[in-house]
Amino acid sequence: xxxxxxxxxxxxxxxxxxxxxxxxxxxxxxxxxxxxxxxxxxxxxxxxxxxxxxxxxxxxxxxxxxxxxxxxxxxxxxxxxxxxxxxxxxxxxxxxxxxxxxxxxxxxxxxxxxxxxxxxxxxxxxxxxxxxxxxxxxxxxxxxxxxxxxxxxxxxxxxxxxxxxxxxxxxxxxxxxxxxxxxxxxxxxxxxxxxxxxxxxxxxxxxxxxxxxxxxxxxxxxxxxxxxxxxxxxxxxxxxxxxxxxxxxxxxxxxxxxxxxxxxxxxxxxxxxxxxxxxxxxxxxxxxxxxxxxxxxxxxx
Ligand SMILES: Cc1cc2nc3c(=O)[nH]c(=O)nc-3n(C[C@H](O)[C@H](O)[C@H](O)COP(=O)(O)OP(=O)(O)OC[C@H]3O[C@@H](n4cnc5c(N)ncnc54)[C@H](O)[C@@H]3O)c2cc1C
Numbered sequence: 146x147x148x149x150x151x152x153x154x155x156x157x158x159x160x161x162x163x164x165x166x167x168x169x170x171x172x173x174x175x176x177x178x179x180x181x182x183x184x185x186x187x188x189x190x191x192x193x194x195x196x197x198x199x200x201x202x203x204x205x206x207x208x209x210x211x212x213x214x215x216x217x218x219x220x221x222x223x224x225x226x227x228x229x230x231x232x233x234x235x236x237x238x239x240x241x242x243x244x245x246x247x248x249x250x251x252x253x254x255x256x257x258x259x260x261x262x263x264x265x266x267x268x269x270x271x272x273x274x275x276x277x278x279x280x281x282x283x284x285x286x287x288x289x290x291x292x293x294x295x296x297x298x299x300x301x302x303x304x305x306x307x308x309x310x311x312x313x314x315x316x317x318x319x320x321x322x323x324x325x326x327x328x329x330x331x332x333x334x335x336x337x338x339x340x341x342x343x344x345x346x347x348x349x350x351x352x353x354x355x356x357x358x359x360x361x362x363x364x365x366x367x368x369x370x371x372x373x374x375x376x377x378x379x380x381x382x383x384x385x386x387x388x389x390x391x392x393x394x395x396x397x398x399x400x401x402x403x404x405x406x407x408x409x410x411x412x413x414x415x416x417x418x419x420x421x422x423x424x425x426x427x428x429x430x431x432x433x434x435x436x437x438x439x440x441x442x443x444x445x446x
Contacts, residue, residue, distance in 0.1 A: 148174040150432055151236050151246035153224045153375065156181040157418050158409025158425035159252030160207045165429030167214035171436065174244055175211075176236065178223040182254045182372075182410060183279075183418070185270025191278045192418045220244075227375045231404030232439070247439075248432045251381075251392060251400070251407040252425060253373035255416070260294055260318070260365055264344035272348035273363045277301075279417070280362065281308035287361030288312065290350060292341065293319035294366050302334050305364055312358065314350065316341045371411045379405060389414055397435075398428035406432055 150166055152159045155177030166173045181204065183189065189200045211217055226237040227249065234249045257275070259265055265273055274280040281289070289309040291302045293316055302313045312335040315321065321329070321336060329336055339352040348360040368388040377383060381400035382393045391414060392407040394400055400407050408428035409421035 146172070147233070147245040147247055148172045148218070149246070149436055150174070150248040150250055151176065151234060151244055152250045152252055153227075153236065153373065154178075154250075154252035154254060154409070154411070155208070155219065156204070156252065156254060156409070156421070157207070158254075158411075158421040158428070159250070160211050161422045161425030162250055162252060162408055162429035162432070163211050163217065163425075164214075165426055166433055167211060167217055169433050170216055171433065172216050172218075174218045174220065174246065176220045176222060176224045176238055176244075179221060180372075182257070182416075183270065186280075189418055190280065190282070192422075224373070224375060227379050230402075234404065247404070248436065249379075249405040250428060250432060251371075251373070251376045251405070251411055252409045252421075252428075253371060253375070253411050255369040255391070255410045256372045257367040257369055259367050260292060260316075262292065262316070262341055262344060265292075265363075265365070268344060268348065268363075272346075273344065273365065275365060275367050276417070277305055277308055277364065281305060281364075284309060284361040286310075288359070290314055290348070290358070290360040290363040292316060292350075292363055292365040295319060297366055299325055299329075301364055301366055302329065303332065306332055306334060309361065311335070312337050312360070314341055369410070369416070373411070376400060376405070376407060376411070381405060381407065384414070386414075397431040398424070399431070399435075404435075 149171035152175045155175040223239045229235045232247045234246045237243045286309045289311050291313050305311050315338045342351045348363045350358045370390040376392045384391050392412045394412050398406045408424040410416045
């Protein structure tokens, strides 16, 4: 049997898309490897209706809600190969099973690439963050560091100034001209130009001159790229931005491959749970429209 839609990635975006299709009584297969991007943090913030909720509980509740629909099939595992064309996609999973679907949806999220500083990656989501809207409020207006990766770190320092007293660690990644230095001074943002050796404790920075600066949290910008190579392998076009790669989609969330759609972080330049939920809901409805509008001979429904 061919599913109406195979969704690869069963987190916020994928489940939100599934919900629309399931409510239209369509046959949906969700394949999920169980590694959402925010798995390093205990709580999800800035999600209206679930602000501050335990991350795993939010995910479990979403899954419980879509599992009420009888036309859902859920496979725990990884999709490892994708082939085919509109109305006849084939997805192979890591247990060597092959599934057929009329439409395909990539909701596979992104991976973050962090600056190469000892101790940073281990504290990702607990003492080291990228998004102030998700994490800064809980740091209680404490001392905050911005670990620079380039000119855009000035923007991050400006922004974070609303959440605490900011120190900009240039760490040889950012040269500050006179105008920016004056601006930072006017905003009472401290500039620390001694390179960082490592991060220890909750969010303490050790500098090359031996000083240790303790912060409530460290923020840094990170590059993102699709977590799965499958969309690219199928021939979907990716954005050309070197630091923020995502799958290019039309206004209807269809990729450059007919019948293959993408949503959530993997198809957006701006990322959050709320945006992923909305993007997934829209993708789900657009896929349903395309199924309804297809010639009747094209499918099994
Ligand atoms: C540390 C951290 C904390 C965050 N905290 C917040 C927060 O508090 N609030 C907020 O709004 N946002 C937060 N975010 C951002 C948020 O995690 C993402 O915007 C959101 O998870 C995107 O949802 P998604 O469904 O698009 O992707 P994801 O949640 O990343 O899910 C992608 C899913 O696809 C699966 N997958 C990938 N490849 C395959 C494959 N080949 N086969 C099968 N399955 C596959 C993965 O296992 C995963 O389950 C945080 C991000 C980070 C890094």
